Amino acid sequence: xxxxxxxxxxxxxxxxxxxxxxxxxxxxxxxxxxxxxxxxxxxxxxxxxxxxxxxxxxxxxxxxxxxxxxxxxxxxxxxxxxxxxxxxxxxxxxxxxxxxxxxxxxxxxxxxxxxxxxxxxxxxxxxxxxxxxxxxxxxxxxxxxxxxxxxxxxxxxxxxxxxxxxxxxxxxxxxxxxxxxxxxxxxxxxxxxxxxxxxxxxxxxxxxxxxxxxxxxxxxxxxxxxxxxxxxxxxxxxxxxxxxxxxxxxxxxxxxxxxxxxx
Amino acid sequence: xxxxxxxxxxxxxxxxxxxxxxxxxxxxxxxxxxxxxxxxxxxxxxxxxxxxxxxxxxxxxxxxxxxxxxxxxxxxxxxxxxxxxxxxxxxxxxxxxxxxxxxxxxxxxxxxxxxxxxxxxxxxxxxxxxxxxxxxxxxxxxxxxxxxxxxxxxxxxxxxxxxxxxxxxxxxxxxxxxxxxxxxxxxxxxxxxxxxxxxxxxxxxxxxxxxxxxxxxxxxxxxxxxxxxxxxxxxxxxxxxxxxxxxxxxxxxxxxxxxxxxxxxxxxxxxxxxxxxxxxxxxxxxxxxxxxxxxxxxxxxxxxxxxxxxxxxxxxxxxxxxxxx
Numbered sequence: 001x002x003x004x005x006x007x008x009x010x011x012x013x014x015x016x017x018x019x020x021x022x023x024x025x026x027x028x029x030x031x032x033x034x035x036x037x038x039x040x041x042x043x044x045x046x047x048x049x050x051x052x053x054x055x056x057x058x059x060x061x062x063x064x065x066x067x068x069x070x071x072x073x074x075x076x077x078x079x080x081x082x083x084x085x086x087x088x089x090x091x092x093x094x095x096x097x098x099x100x101x102x103x104x105x106x107x108x109x110x111x112x113x114x115x116x117x118x119x120x121x122x123x124x125x126x127x128x129x130x131x132x133x134x135x136x137x138x139x140x141x142x143x144x145x146x147x148x149x150x151x152x153x154x155x156x157x158x159x160x161x162x163x164x165x166x167x168x169x170x171x172x173x174x175x176x177x178x179x180x181x182x183x184x185x186x187x188x189x190x191x192x193x194x195x196x197x198x199x200x201x202x203x204x205x206x207x208x209x210x211x212x213x214x215x216x217x218x219x220x221x222x223x224x225x226x227x228x229x230x231x232x233x234x235x236x237x238x239x240x241x242x243x244x245x246x247x248x249x250x251x252x253x254x255x256x257x258x259x260x261x262x263x
Numbered sequence: 264x265x266x267x268x269x270x271x272x273x274x275x276x277x278x279x280x281x282x283x284x285x286x287x288x289x290x291x292x293x294x295x296x297x298x299x300x301x302x303x304x305x306x307x308x309x310x311x312x313x314x315x316x317x318x319x320x321x322x323x324x325x326x327x328x329x330x331x332x333x334x335x336x337x338x339x340x341x342x343x344x345x346x347x348x349x350x351x352x353x354x355x356x357x358x359x360x361x362x363x364x365x366x367x368x369x370x371x372x373x374x375x376x377x378x379x380x381x382x383x384x385x386x387x388x389x390x391x392x393x394x395x396x397x398x399x400x401x402x403x404x405x406x407x408x409x410x411x412x413x414x415x416x417x418x419x420x421x422x423x424x425x426x427x428x429x430x431x432x433x434x435x436x437x438x439x440x441x442x443x444x445x446x447x448x449x450x451x452x453x454x455x456x457x458x459x460x461x462x463x464x465x466x467x468x469x470x471x472x473x474x475x476x477x478x479x480x481x482x483x484x485x486x487x488x489x490x491x492x493x494x495x496x497x498x499x500x501x502x503x504x505x506x507x508x509x510x511x512x513x514x515x516x517x518x519x520x521x522x523x524x525x526x527x528x529x530x531x532x533x534x535x536x537x538x539x540x541x542x543x544x545x546x547x548x549x550x551x552x553x554x555x556x557x558x559x560x561x562x563x564x565x566x567x568x569x570x571x572x573x574x575x576x577x578x579x580x581x582x583x584x585x586x587x588x
Contacts, residue, residue, distance in 0.1 A: 041472035097372075133370070134376045137372070144340070165277070169462075170459040171458055174455040184504070190455045196497035227382070229413055237565055243568055246571075249573075253583070257585065
Protein backbone atom coordinates (compact mmCIF):
# COMPACT_ATOMS: atom_id res chain seq x y z
CA UNK A 1 0.00 0.00 0.00
CA UNK A 2 1.35 3.39 -0.94
CA UNK A 3 1.53 6.10 1.62
CA UNK A 4 -0.85 9.05 1.57
CA UNK A 5 0.35 12.60 1.95
CA UNK A 6 3.72 13.14 3.56
CA UNK A 7 3.43 16.64 4.93
CA UNK A 8 6.55 18.67 5.61
CA UNK A 9 6.32 21.82 7.69
CA UNK A 10 8.64 24.59 6.64
CA UNK A 11 9.64 27.89 8.14
CA UNK A 12 11.87 30.67 6.87
CA UNK A 13 14.27 32.04 9.46
CA UNK A 14 16.81 34.86 9.55
CA UNK A 15 20.38 33.67 9.98
CA UNK A 16 20.97 33.99 13.74
CA UNK A 17 24.45 35.50 13.36
CA UNK A 18 23.09 38.34 11.24
CA UNK A 19 20.39 39.46 13.63
CA UNK A 20 21.01 42.74 15.43
CA UNK A 21 19.45 44.03 18.57
CA UNK A 22 18.50 47.65 19.08
CA UNK A 23 19.22 48.24 22.78
CA UNK A 24 17.37 51.59 22.82
CA UNK A 25 14.13 50.52 21.18
CA UNK A 26 14.57 47.01 22.60
CA UNK A 27 13.54 45.37 19.40
CA UNK A 28 15.09 42.69 17.24
CA UNK A 29 16.24 43.95 13.86
CA UNK A 30 15.94 41.18 11.31
CA UNK A 31 15.90 43.52 8.32
CA UNK A 32 19.58 43.08 7.50
CA UNK A 33 19.70 39.36 8.12
CA UNK A 34 19.64 36.91 5.24
CA UNK A 35 16.62 34.66 5.26
CA UNK A 36 16.93 30.95 4.69
CA UNK A 37 14.81 27.85 4.94
CA UNK A 38 15.11 26.79 8.58
CA UNK A 39 18.04 24.34 8.40
CA UNK A 40 16.33 21.45 10.19
CA UNK A 41 13.29 21.79 7.89
CA UNK A 42 15.55 20.99 4.94
CA UNK A 43 16.49 17.77 6.71
CA UNK A 44 12.77 17.13 7.20
CA UNK A 45 12.09 17.63 3.49
CA UNK A 46 14.99 15.38 2.53
CA UNK A 47 13.69 12.60 4.76
CA UNK A 48 10.21 13.00 3.30
CA UNK A 49 11.57 12.77 -0.24
CA UNK A 50 13.56 9.64 0.60
CA UNK A 51 10.51 8.00 2.15
CA UNK A 52 8.47 8.90 -0.93
CA UNK A 53 11.12 7.42 -3.23
CA UNK A 54 10.96 4.10 -1.40
CA UNK A 55 7.35 3.85 -0.32
CA UNK A 56 5.36 6.24 -2.46
CA UNK A 57 3.14 9.03 -1.26
CA UNK A 58 2.95 12.68 -2.10
CA UNK A 59 5.15 15.28 -0.43
CA UNK A 60 3.30 18.46 0.49
CA UNK A 61 4.97 21.48 2.11
CA UNK A 62 2.95 23.46 4.64
CA UNK A 63 4.21 26.78 5.84
CA UNK A 64 2.82 29.63 7.89
CA UNK A 65 4.28 33.05 7.19
CA UNK A 66 4.32 36.17 5.03
CA UNK A 67 3.74 36.10 1.27
CA UNK A 68 7.41 36.62 0.40
CA UNK A 69 8.17 33.15 1.73
CA UNK A 70 6.78 31.84 -1.57
CA UNK A 71 10.27 32.06 -3.14
CA UNK A 72 11.66 29.73 -0.45
CA UNK A 73 8.74 27.35 -0.80
CA UNK A 74 9.43 27.16 -4.53
CA UNK A 75 12.94 25.98 -3.61
CA UNK A 76 11.30 23.16 -1.70
CA UNK A 77 9.23 22.35 -4.77
CA UNK A 78 12.41 22.41 -6.86
CA UNK A 79 13.99 19.96 -4.41
CA UNK A 80 11.17 17.56 -5.18
CA UNK A 81 8.06 18.35 -3.15
CA UNK A 82 4.84 17.77 -5.10
CA UNK A 83 2.71 20.53 -3.69
CA UNK A 84 2.75 23.36 -1.17
CA UNK A 85 0.40 25.43 0.94
CA UNK A 86 1.28 28.77 2.47
CA UNK A 87 -0.90 30.01 5.28
CA UNK A 88 -0.60 33.74 5.18
CA UNK A 89 -2.74 36.18 7.10
CA UNK A 90 -2.04 39.45 8.87
CA UNK A 91 -3.89 38.17 11.91
CA UNK A 92 -1.18 35.53 12.43
CA UNK A 93 1.50 38.02 13.50
CA UNK A 94 2.74 37.35 17.04
CA UNK A 95 1.56 33.75 17.15
CA UNK A 96 3.38 31.62 19.73
CA UNK A 97 4.10 27.90 19.47
CA UNK A 98 0.62 27.04 20.77
CA UNK A 99 -1.09 29.00 17.99
CA UNK A 100 1.42 27.92 15.34
CA UNK A 101 0.76 24.26 16.05
CA UNK A 102 -2.99 24.89 15.98
CA UNK A 103 -2.86 26.66 12.61
CA UNK A 104 -0.56 24.07 11.04
CA UNK A 105 -2.73 21.23 12.37
CA UNK A 106 -5.84 22.90 10.91
CA UNK A 107 -4.13 23.17 7.52
CA UNK A 108 -2.97 19.55 7.68
CA UNK A 109 -6.54 18.45 8.46
CA UNK A 110 -7.81 20.43 5.49
CA UNK A 111 -5.22 18.85 3.18
CA UNK A 112 -6.25 15.48 4.58
CA UNK A 113 -5.20 11.91 3.75
CA UNK A 114 -1.92 12.27 5.62
CA UNK A 115 0.27 9.36 6.65
CA UNK A 116 3.20 11.31 8.01
CA UNK A 117 3.93 14.84 9.13
CA UNK A 118 7.65 15.51 9.12
CA UNK A 119 9.10 18.60 10.77
CA UNK A 120 12.51 19.92 11.72
CA UNK A 121 13.43 19.36 15.38
CA UNK A 122 13.12 23.08 16.02
CA UNK A 123 13.51 26.46 14.34
CA UNK A 124 16.79 28.32 14.54
CA UNK A 125 15.06 31.54 15.69
CA UNK A 126 12.44 30.59 18.27
CA UNK A 127 13.93 27.13 18.85
CA UNK A 128 11.14 25.97 21.16
CA UNK A 129 10.78 22.51 19.62
CA UNK A 130 7.16 22.60 20.80
CA UNK A 131 5.40 22.78 17.48
CA UNK A 132 5.86 19.10 16.44
CA UNK A 133 4.36 17.58 19.64
CA UNK A 134 1.73 20.35 19.53
CA UNK A 135 0.64 19.38 16.02
CA UNK A 136 0.43 15.73 17.10
CA UNK A 137 -1.78 16.64 20.01
CA UNK A 138 -4.15 18.78 17.90
CA UNK A 139 -4.46 15.92 15.44
CA UNK A 140 -4.67 13.24 18.14
CA UNK A 141 -1.79 11.22 16.69
CA UNK A 142 1.57 10.09 18.10
CA UNK A 143 4.83 11.99 17.74
CA UNK A 144 8.42 10.81 17.69
CA UNK A 145 10.92 13.61 18.23
CA UNK A 146 14.63 13.84 17.32
CA UNK A 147 14.39 11.21 14.61
CA UNK A 148 17.74 10.59 12.92
CA UNK A 149 16.80 7.84 10.47
CA UNK A 150 13.84 5.91 9.12
CA UNK A 151 14.30 2.18 8.88
CA UNK A 152 11.10 0.68 7.56
CA UNK A 153 7.61 1.73 6.58
CA UNK A 154 4.77 -0.79 6.73
CA UNK A 155 1.09 -0.61 6.00
CA UNK A 156 0.18 1.25 9.16
CA UNK A 157 3.48 1.87 10.91
CA UNK A 158 6.95 3.33 10.54
CA UNK A 159 10.12 2.24 12.33
CA UNK A 160 12.53 5.05 13.12
CA UNK A 161 15.69 5.68 15.04
CA UNK A 162 15.56 8.51 17.52
CA UNK A 163 18.39 10.20 19.39
CA UNK A 164 18.35 9.96 23.16
CA UNK A 165 20.87 10.97 25.77
CA UNK A 166 24.02 8.98 25.09
CA UNK A 167 22.67 6.99 22.18
CA UNK A 168 19.57 6.10 20.28
CA UNK A 169 16.39 4.11 20.49
CA UNK A 170 14.46 2.41 17.75
CA UNK A 171 10.70 2.74 17.91
CA UNK A 172 7.80 1.51 15.86
CA UNK A 173 4.99 4.02 15.69
CA UNK A 174 1.50 3.72 14.31
CA UNK A 175 0.59 5.87 11.31
CA UNK A 176 -0.42 8.58 10.90
CA UNK A 177 2.30 10.12 13.04
CA UNK A 178 4.38 13.24 13.44
CA UNK A 179 8.15 12.89 13.20
CA UNK A 180 10.49 15.72 14.14
CA UNK A 181 13.89 15.13 12.58
CA UNK A 182 17.24 16.00 13.97
CA UNK A 183 19.19 18.85 12.49
CA UNK A 184 21.93 17.52 10.21
CA UNK A 185 20.63 13.93 10.13
CA UNK A 186 20.94 13.81 6.33
CA UNK A 187 22.30 15.88 3.45
CA UNK A 188 19.47 17.82 1.84
CA UNK A 189 19.61 17.62 -1.95
CA UNK A 190 20.08 20.69 -4.11
CA UNK A 191 17.13 22.15 -5.99
CA UNK A 192 16.79 20.79 -9.51
CA UNK A 193 17.10 23.71 -11.91
CA UNK A 194 14.65 22.45 -14.50
CA UNK A 195 12.17 21.83 -11.75
CA UNK A 196 12.85 25.29 -10.36
CA UNK A 197 11.97 26.82 -13.72
CA UNK A 198 8.80 24.81 -13.75
CA UNK A 199 8.03 25.83 -10.18
CA UNK A 200 8.48 29.50 -11.04
CA UNK A 201 6.42 29.48 -14.22
CA UNK A 202 3.75 26.82 -13.92
CA UNK A 203 3.44 25.67 -10.35
CA UNK A 204 0.54 27.20 -8.44
CA UNK A 205 1.19 27.74 -4.76
CA UNK A 206 -1.95 27.42 -2.64
CA UNK A 207 -2.38 30.32 -0.23
CA UNK A 208 -4.86 30.09 2.62
CA UNK A 209 -5.95 32.70 5.13
CA UNK A 210 -7.24 31.83 8.59
CA UNK A 211 -10.86 31.89 7.40
CA UNK A 212 -10.04 29.11 4.95
CA UNK A 213 -9.07 27.08 8.02
CA UNK A 214 -12.21 27.96 9.96
CA UNK A 215 -10.23 29.98 12.50
CA UNK A 216 -11.11 33.40 13.86
CA UNK A 217 -8.84 36.36 14.57
CA UNK A 218 -9.30 35.86 18.30
CA UNK A 219 -7.83 32.39 18.11
CA UNK A 220 -4.54 33.35 16.44
CA UNK A 221 -1.75 35.90 16.63
CA UNK A 222 -1.15 37.76 19.88
CA UNK A 223 -4.79 37.32 20.90
CA UNK A 224 -4.73 33.55 20.66
CA UNK A 225 -1.31 33.10 22.20
CA UNK A 226 -0.95 31.95 25.79
CA UNK A 227 2.48 33.42 26.34
CA UNK A 228 3.49 37.04 26.04
CA UNK A 229 6.92 38.63 25.63
CA UNK A 230 7.17 41.58 28.00
CA UNK A 231 10.79 42.53 27.47
CA UNK A 232 13.74 41.82 25.21
CA UNK A 233 17.34 42.26 26.20
CA UNK A 234 20.67 41.38 24.75
CA UNK A 235 22.77 38.79 26.48
CA UNK A 236 26.18 40.42 26.41
CA UNK A 237 29.09 38.06 26.30
CA UNK A 238 31.40 38.46 29.25
CA UNK A 239 34.54 40.54 28.83
CA UNK A 240 37.53 38.40 28.00
CA UNK A 241 41.25 39.17 28.37
CA UNK A 242 41.90 38.66 24.64
CA UNK A 243 45.65 38.39 25.08
CA UNK A 244 47.60 37.06 22.13
CA UNK A 245 50.42 34.69 23.01
CA UNK A 246 53.11 34.51 20.37
CA UNK A 247 56.27 32.56 19.67
CA UNK A 248 57.19 29.08 18.48
CA UNK A 249 54.76 26.26 19.30
CA UNK A 250 57.08 25.17 22.12
CA UNK A 251 57.25 28.67 23.57
CA UNK A 252 53.49 29.07 23.34
CA UNK A 253 52.95 25.69 24.99
CA UNK A 254 55.29 26.51 27.88
CA UNK A 255 53.71 29.92 28.38
CA UNK A 256 50.18 28.51 28.37
CA UNK A 257 51.03 25.76 30.81
CA UNK A 258 52.64 28.31 33.11
CA UNK A 259 49.77 30.81 32.99
CA UNK A 260 47.09 28.17 33.41
CA UNK A 261 48.99 26.29 36.08
CA UNK A 262 48.64 23.02 34.20
CA UNK A 263 51.74 21.38 35.48
CA UNK B 264 -13.62 22.03 40.96
CA UNK B 265 -10.73 22.66 43.29
CA UNK B 266 -8.32 25.52 42.87
CA UNK B 267 -5.10 25.05 40.88
CA UNK B 268 -2.39 24.87 43.54
CA UNK B 269 1.23 23.82 43.92
CA UNK B 270 4.37 23.60 41.85
CA UNK B 271 5.08 20.37 40.02
CA UNK B 272 8.40 19.17 38.75
CA UNK B 273 8.56 16.29 36.31
CA UNK B 274 11.31 14.01 37.59
CA UNK B 275 12.58 12.50 34.38
CA UNK B 276 14.07 9.04 34.29
CA UNK B 277 14.67 6.59 31.49
CA UNK B 278 15.39 2.93 32.16
CA UNK B 279 16.29 3.68 35.75
CA UNK B 280 18.60 6.58 34.98
CA UNK B 281 17.61 9.77 36.72
CA UNK B 282 17.90 13.03 34.77
CA UNK B 283 19.93 15.30 37.00
CA UNK B 284 18.39 18.45 35.53
CA UNK B 285 15.15 17.45 37.29
CA UNK B 286 16.91 17.74 40.65
CA UNK B 287 18.15 21.21 39.72
CA UNK B 288 14.58 22.25 38.97
CA UNK B 289 13.28 20.62 42.16
CA UNK B 290 15.75 22.73 44.13
CA UNK B 291 14.52 25.88 42.39
CA UNK B 292 10.89 24.85 42.88
CA UNK B 293 11.61 24.37 46.58
CA UNK B 294 12.79 27.99 46.80
CA UNK B 295 9.76 29.29 44.91
CA UNK B 296 7.40 27.11 46.93
CA UNK B 297 8.76 28.52 50.19
CA UNK B 298 8.48 32.09 48.96
CA UNK B 299 4.98 31.83 47.52
CA UNK B 300 3.52 29.32 49.93
CA UNK B 301 2.93 26.66 47.28
CA UNK B 302 3.42 22.97 47.91
CA UNK B 303 6.15 21.43 45.76
CA UNK B 304 5.55 18.04 44.12
CA UNK B 305 7.95 15.87 42.23
CA UNK B 306 6.29 13.48 39.76
CA UNK B 307 8.15 10.33 38.87
CA UNK B 308 7.03 7.72 36.33
CA UNK B 309 8.89 4.49 35.68
CA UNK B 310 9.48 1.01 37.03
CA UNK B 311 11.44 -0.24 40.05
CA UNK B 312 11.98 3.27 41.26
CA UNK B 313 12.95 2.97 44.91
CA UNK B 314 16.56 4.15 44.43
CA UNK B 315 15.60 7.06 42.21
CA UNK B 316 12.69 8.01 44.45
CA UNK B 317 14.99 8.09 47.46
CA UNK B 318 17.43 10.34 45.61
CA UNK B 319 14.72 12.67 44.25
CA UNK B 320 13.00 13.00 47.62
CA UNK B 321 15.90 15.01 49.05
CA UNK B 322 15.85 18.03 46.75
CA UNK B 323 13.22 20.32 48.19
CA UNK B 324 9.90 18.71 47.27
CA UNK B 325 7.16 18.36 49.87
CA UNK B 326 5.67 15.37 48.11
CA UNK B 327 6.78 12.92 45.49
CA UNK B 328 4.11 11.23 43.40
CA UNK B 329 5.27 7.90 42.04
CA UNK B 330 3.66 5.80 39.33
CA UNK B 331 5.42 2.47 39.09
CA UNK B 332 4.51 0.29 36.12
CA UNK B 333 6.61 -2.06 33.95
CA UNK B 334 5.37 -0.32 30.79
CA UNK B 335 6.73 2.99 32.05
CA UNK B 336 10.30 1.77 32.52
CA UNK B 337 11.36 3.39 29.26
CA UNK B 338 10.29 6.84 28.19
CA UNK B 339 7.22 6.66 25.99
CA UNK B 340 5.78 9.91 24.73
CA UNK B 341 2.27 8.50 24.41
CA UNK B 342 1.99 6.66 27.72
CA UNK B 343 3.77 9.37 29.69
CA UNK B 344 1.48 12.06 28.29
CA UNK B 345 -1.61 10.02 29.20
CA UNK B 346 -0.42 9.29 32.74
CA UNK B 347 0.64 12.88 33.41
CA UNK B 348 -2.67 14.18 32.03
CA UNK B 349 -4.51 11.90 34.40
CA UNK B 350 -2.44 13.15 37.35
CA UNK B 351 -2.79 16.81 36.37
CA UNK B 352 -6.56 16.43 36.18
CA UNK B 353 -6.58 14.76 39.57
CA UNK B 354 -4.27 17.14 41.45
CA UNK B 355 -4.61 20.37 39.42
CA UNK B 356 -1.14 21.88 39.87
CA UNK B 357 -0.83 25.59 39.21
CA UNK B 358 2.70 25.41 37.81
CA UNK B 359 4.58 22.63 36.12
CA UNK B 360 8.30 22.62 35.39
CA UNK B 361 10.15 20.07 33.30
CA UNK B 362 13.77 19.73 32.25
CA UNK B 363 14.45 20.96 28.70
CA UNK B 364 15.72 17.55 27.59
CA UNK B 365 14.64 15.81 24.40
CA UNK B 366 12.16 13.58 26.18
CA UNK B 367 10.62 16.16 28.48
CA UNK B 368 10.28 18.75 25.71
CA UNK B 369 8.30 16.17 23.79
CA UNK B 370 5.73 15.61 26.54
CA UNK B 371 5.67 19.29 27.56
CA UNK B 372 4.64 20.25 24.02
CA UNK B 373 1.85 17.69 24.08
CA UNK B 374 0.58 18.60 27.55
CA UNK B 375 0.51 22.32 26.75
CA UNK B 376 -1.86 21.74 23.84
CA UNK B 377 -3.93 19.17 25.70
CA UNK B 378 -4.52 21.55 28.61
CA UNK B 379 -4.66 24.64 26.36
CA UNK B 380 -1.99 26.21 28.49
CA UNK B 381 1.12 28.34 28.17
CA UNK B 382 4.56 26.82 27.85
CA UNK B 383 7.91 28.61 27.88
CA UNK B 384 10.73 26.71 26.21
CA UNK B 385 14.20 25.94 27.57
CA UNK B 386 14.19 28.87 29.92
CA UNK B 387 17.31 30.13 31.67
CA UNK B 388 15.42 31.57 34.63
CA UNK B 389 12.08 30.76 36.22
CA UNK B 390 10.19 32.92 38.65
CA UNK B 391 6.71 33.82 39.84
CA UNK B 392 5.33 37.32 39.57
CA UNK B 393 4.70 38.83 43.04
CA UNK B 394 1.53 40.61 42.01
CA UNK B 395 -0.36 38.28 39.69
CA UNK B 396 1.41 35.05 40.62
CA UNK B 397 2.02 34.30 36.99
CA UNK B 398 4.97 32.27 35.81
CA UNK B 399 7.74 34.54 34.50
CA UNK B 400 10.63 33.07 32.56
CA UNK B 401 13.68 34.15 30.56
CA UNK B 402 13.86 32.56 27.13
CA UNK B 403 16.95 32.83 24.93
CA UNK B 404 16.37 33.14 21.20
CA UNK B 405 18.15 33.87 17.93
CA UNK B 406 21.24 31.83 18.66
CA UNK B 407 21.13 32.79 22.31
CA UNK B 408 22.10 36.44 21.90
CA UNK B 409 18.72 37.85 22.79
CA UNK B 410 16.74 36.97 25.87
CA UNK B 411 12.99 37.48 26.07
CA UNK B 412 11.05 37.81 29.30
CA UNK B 413 7.99 35.64 28.81
CA UNK B 414 4.91 35.58 31.00
CA UNK B 415 2.04 33.15 30.95
CA UNK B 416 -1.19 34.81 29.88
CA UNK B 417 -3.48 31.82 29.81
CA UNK B 418 -4.12 28.28 30.93
CA UNK B 419 -3.17 26.05 33.85
CA UNK B 420 -0.84 24.50 34.76
CA UNK B 421 1.51 27.29 33.70
CA UNK B 422 4.41 25.39 32.20
CA UNK B 423 8.08 25.79 31.38
CA UNK B 424 10.93 23.57 30.34
CA UNK B 425 14.14 24.61 32.10
CA UNK B 426 17.57 24.30 30.49
CA UNK B 427 19.82 21.75 32.19
CA UNK B 428 22.48 23.48 34.29
CA UNK B 429 20.38 26.59 34.95
CA UNK B 430 20.13 25.94 38.68
CA UNK B 431 22.27 24.11 41.15
CA UNK B 432 20.87 20.90 42.61
CA UNK B 433 21.08 20.99 46.41
CA UNK B 434 20.03 18.13 48.63
CA UNK B 435 18.60 19.16 51.97
CA UNK B 436 17.65 17.42 55.17
CA UNK B 437 13.94 17.53 54.34
CA UNK B 438 12.50 14.41 52.74
CA UNK B 439 9.49 14.45 50.47
CA UNK B 440 6.48 12.37 51.48
CA UNK B 441 6.12 9.57 48.94
CA UNK B 442 2.71 9.06 47.34
CA UNK B 443 2.15 5.92 45.29
CA UNK B 444 -0.40 6.45 42.56
CA UNK B 445 -1.97 3.85 40.37
CA UNK B 446 -3.52 4.95 37.11
CA UNK B 447 -6.15 3.23 34.96
CA UNK B 448 -4.44 0.47 33.01
CA UNK B 449 -5.91 1.52 29.66
CA UNK B 450 -4.03 4.83 29.80
CA UNK B 451 -0.78 2.93 29.57
CA UNK B 452 -1.99 0.23 27.21
CA UNK B 453 -3.39 2.47 24.50
CA UNK B 454 0.00 3.77 23.49
CA UNK B 455 0.90 3.78 19.82
CA UNK B 456 4.67 3.96 20.15
CA UNK B 457 6.53 0.74 20.78
CA UNK B 458 10.17 0.46 21.76
CA UNK B 459 12.04 -1.96 19.50
CA UNK B 460 15.61 -1.44 20.65
CA UNK B 461 17.93 0.82 22.53
CA UNK B 462 21.64 1.55 22.40
CA UNK B 463 23.31 3.67 24.98
CA UNK B 464 26.75 4.38 26.25
CA UNK B 465 27.61 5.82 29.60
CA UNK B 466 27.75 9.57 29.12
CA UNK B 467 30.04 12.14 30.55
CA UNK B 468 28.00 15.17 31.45
CA UNK B 469 29.88 17.86 29.57
CA UNK B 470 27.94 20.69 31.21
CA UNK B 471 29.49 19.77 34.54
CA UNK B 472 33.05 19.09 33.45
CA UNK B 473 35.66 21.31 35.10
CA UNK B 474 37.94 21.26 32.07
CA UNK B 475 36.85 20.86 28.46
CA UNK B 476 38.79 20.66 25.21
CA UNK B 477 36.63 21.59 22.23
CA UNK B 478 37.43 20.47 18.70
CA UNK B 479 36.16 22.62 15.84
CA UNK B 480 35.98 22.13 12.10
CA UNK B 481 39.66 23.17 11.85
CA UNK B 482 40.60 19.74 13.21
CA UNK B 483 39.00 18.18 10.15
CA UNK B 484 37.53 15.61 12.50
CA UNK B 485 40.94 14.27 13.54
CA UNK B 486 40.55 14.01 17.30
CA UNK B 487 43.58 11.87 18.15
CA UNK B 488 45.78 14.67 19.54
CA UNK B 489 42.76 16.41 21.04
CA UNK B 490 41.91 13.26 22.99
CA UNK B 491 45.52 12.74 24.05
CA UNK B 492 45.86 16.32 25.29
CA UNK B 493 42.49 16.19 27.06
CA UNK B 494 43.53 13.03 28.88
CA UNK B 495 46.78 14.64 30.05
CA UNK B 496 45.00 17.61 31.61
CA UNK B 497 42.06 15.52 32.83
CA UNK B 498 39.56 17.28 30.57
CA UNK B 499 36.44 16.14 28.72
CA UNK B 500 36.16 16.56 24.96
CA UNK B 501 33.45 18.52 23.21
CA UNK B 502 32.93 19.43 19.57
CA UNK B 503 31.36 22.19 17.51
CA UNK B 504 28.27 21.57 15.42
CA UNK B 505 29.94 20.64 12.12
CA UNK B 506 31.77 17.77 13.81
CA UNK B 507 28.58 16.52 15.46
CA UNK B 508 26.85 16.84 12.06
CA UNK B 509 29.56 14.59 10.62
CA UNK B 510 28.41 11.99 13.12
CA UNK B 511 31.84 11.76 14.79
CA UNK B 512 30.32 12.00 18.25
CA UNK B 513 26.76 12.11 19.63
CA UNK B 514 25.14 15.53 19.81
CA UNK B 515 25.37 15.37 23.61
CA UNK B 516 29.02 16.34 23.15
CA UNK B 517 28.20 19.32 20.94
CA UNK B 518 28.82 22.70 22.52
CA UNK B 519 26.43 25.57 21.82
CA UNK B 520 22.79 26.49 21.58
CA UNK B 521 21.63 23.22 20.04
CA UNK B 522 23.94 21.28 22.34
CA UNK B 523 25.50 21.74 25.73
CA UNK B 524 26.38 24.94 27.58
CA UNK B 525 29.69 24.60 29.36
CA UNK B 526 30.47 25.77 32.84
CA UNK B 527 34.08 24.67 32.84
CA UNK B 528 36.73 26.56 34.77
CA UNK B 529 39.04 26.10 31.82
CA UNK B 530 38.16 25.50 28.17
CA UNK B 531 40.43 25.05 25.16
CA UNK B 532 38.93 25.68 21.74
CA UNK B 533 40.88 24.27 18.80
CA UNK B 534 39.95 25.23 15.26
CA UNK B 535 36.57 26.85 15.80
CA UNK B 536 35.75 30.12 14.07
CA UNK B 537 33.41 31.39 16.77
CA UNK B 538 29.88 31.32 15.36
CA UNK B 539 27.35 32.87 17.81
CA UNK B 540 25.55 29.59 18.46
CA UNK B 541 28.86 28.06 19.52
CA UNK B 542 30.04 31.06 21.56
CA UNK B 543 26.80 30.84 23.53
CA UNK B 544 27.98 27.47 24.79
CA UNK B 545 31.26 28.79 26.25
CA UNK B 546 30.02 32.08 27.67
CA UNK B 547 29.89 30.78 31.23
CA UNK B 548 33.37 29.26 31.19
CA UNK B 549 36.09 30.62 33.44
CA UNK B 550 39.20 30.88 31.25
CA UNK B 551 38.99 30.25 27.51
CA UNK B 552 41.99 29.52 25.30
CA UNK B 553 41.51 29.49 21.54
CA UNK B 554 43.80 28.32 18.76
CA UNK B 555 43.05 29.24 15.17
CA UNK B 556 45.11 30.01 12.08
CA UNK B 557 42.98 33.03 11.20
CA UNK B 558 43.87 36.06 13.32
CA UNK B 559 40.55 37.68 12.36
CA UNK B 560 38.42 34.74 13.50
CA UNK B 561 35.55 35.92 15.76
CA UNK B 562 36.51 33.32 18.36
CA UNK B 563 39.39 35.58 19.45
CA UNK B 564 36.87 38.12 20.71
CA UNK B 565 35.50 35.52 23.07
CA UNK B 566 38.61 34.09 24.68
CA UNK B 567 41.22 35.06 27.22
CA UNK B 568 44.29 33.63 25.53
CA UNK B 569 44.45 33.86 21.74
CA UNK B 570 46.89 31.78 19.74
CA UNK B 571 47.30 32.24 16.00
CA UNK B 572 48.89 28.99 14.93
CA UNK B 573 48.39 25.53 13.49
CA UNK B 574 46.37 23.70 16.11
CA UNK B 575 48.12 20.36 15.61
CA UNK B 576 51.55 21.93 16.18
CA UNK B 577 50.31 23.55 19.38
CA UNK B 578 48.73 20.30 20.53
CA UNK B 579 51.95 18.38 19.88
CA UNK B 580 53.98 20.98 21.77
CA UNK B 581 51.52 20.99 24.69
CA UNK B 582 51.56 17.21 24.91
CA UNK B 583 55.35 17.10 24.76
CA UNK B 584 55.70 19.80 27.40
CA UNK B 585 53.18 18.14 29.73
CA UNK B 586 55.01 14.85 29.36
CA UNK B 587 58.12 16.55 30.64
CA UNK B 588 59.64 18.08 27.50
